Amino acid sequence: MDGVIPATLPDAEWRQRPGLAQLASVLGAAAGEARFVGGAVRDTLLGLDAHDLDLATVHAPDAVIARLEAAGIKAVPTGIAHGTVTAVSSGTVVEVTTLRRDVSTDGRHAVVAYTDDWREDAARRDFTMNALYADPISGRIYDWFGGLADLAAGRVRFIGDPYQRIAEDHLRILRFFRFHARFGDDIDQDGLAACVARANDLMALSRERIAAELLKLLVARSATTVVALMQDTGIFRPILPEIDADGVARLRDVAEREAAAGVAPDAIRRLAALLPREAAESVGARLKLSNADRRRLTLATEGPGDEGPRGLAYRCGINIALDRLLLAGADVSSLADWVAPRMAVGGGDLVARGLNKGPLVARTLKRVESRWIVEGFPEAARTSVIADEEVVAALAEAR
Known part of the structure; x- marks a missing residue:
């Protein structure tokens, strides 16, 4: 994936969506109090279509809700316990999350505290390419951990110590491979070693979380190569030993x-x-x-x-x-x-041709359908002939 990654966020369709500029303004973008972050920034820098929009802000969740409601923007407290409010601005949906730092983690859940330190918020994220922030107005990219260089090199790299990142959230093992399958070229050896060493941690995760990551991985660009690597290194053994x-x-x-x-x-x-x-x-x-x-x-x-x-x-x-x-x-x-056609004959048509209602109609209709399929789904006229022939045969059998 070697290439030049721009230092500012390129223009993209999503940046022009209705209500987005107003939302950023309400949350203080002009004062540096709100920035785009995560997948939309990463994918736009790579020239890919962005889907989910995330905005990070220094404002606490209650202040976010108050600002949005005062501006007539719908605020839904979808993840309020973790600092996330869903904003719906002129139909544009954005996840707004207050800057956070981890207080404690157990590999599945985190207790967070709010902060106004952008670098501290970035440090708790998983990979350098996911810790890129963009100013909504100027498009300036904020990068504390070398995410731009990693993005240019096609390198999925944990922020800081991979073992610590995995201890905070065990799902990051699967996310490491999924992101490598989607974006990676040469795999980061430190990250790989940590994932292999801590593979048994996956057993602590809910099966729904495992399934969600696995299904996304399986359709990624380099899925077959990465799955082979996971099987060779024993990643699947604790959770899917059948592979x-x-x-x-x-x-x-x-x-x-x-x-x-x-x-x-x-x-x-x-x-x-x-x-x-x-x-x-x-x-x-x-x-x-x-x-x-x-x-x-x-x-x-x-x-x-x-x-x-x-x-x-x-x-x-x-x-x-x-x-x-x-x-x-x-x-x-x-x-x-190809769109499956509809057979022009039904049970009522067979009754009209002389069959008594009941099991004989059902059996005869099945025979009509089987012949209709074998003959390549012919038009109504031929289907009617098939029905006539099968009704005659059914009446003969019934005598």
Whole structure:
């Protein structure tokens, strides 16, 4: 990722969003009392689209709320215990957080105190590239820990002692690999050594937090390379011991097939590739995935079926069909931009053709549907012929 990183924040779409200038003004940007921070600053410096907007301020949360409400800006105390207020200014949503320092941490939660020291707030963040602040008016970048140089070099580096950063929040182990998969080139060896040494700390985390980080990692730019490194160095062993070298190879294959087919990377599909088939259900439950995602995990390895890609997609839905086809190495080109049609014949049509209501109608409708799929989803006229033929056969069987 070697390149020149600007010393001031470039203009970007998000900087022109309605209400953002007013919000910064209300929080004292002109006096240096509010600055953009975090992902929006980092991504904009890299020329990437920014999504979530974060503003840091010297003002305490109650003062933030008072200032916003006095200016007619909606203030929602979404994380008030940790100093965060969600501001909605002319429809633009911004997380506003008071400058903080850690009082105590246990690897999962932190007790914080407020401060007016910008460097102290930066020092409690995880990586140098995430501790870059930008003046909302001038765009000047504030960088206390070499984040600009690390960003230019594609280097994900902990602020200060990696072991201390990990002790403060164990999730930073997974975040280190996720950010490296997204932004990194040569991995920071001090950070890697600390993550490997403290991998067992991951066992203290909630499975929901683990799942959220893992799923983001799996769709990052260098996911396959980084996952292989994590497996080789034992990072997964405390939390997902089911992952092995075979799973890493399957993940690489699926990622290559997605790219070749022009299919967007999908985290659940890639997790299914990474896991042994017999572990899908238990891992989905352990990670507390949604019912829909757990279903996808368990169905992903069931193969391409015998009705063709579109038949499979009609039966199971596009996502599950893509999962099964890509994991099986089957062609998915026929699903590009395909929308499942609706069969022109229903149960009422079969009754009108002479079948009595009940199980016979359901069985006959299934046969009509199967033939309709095999014939490539023909138009209404051909579907009607299929229905006539199947009704005649059903009446003959019923006699």
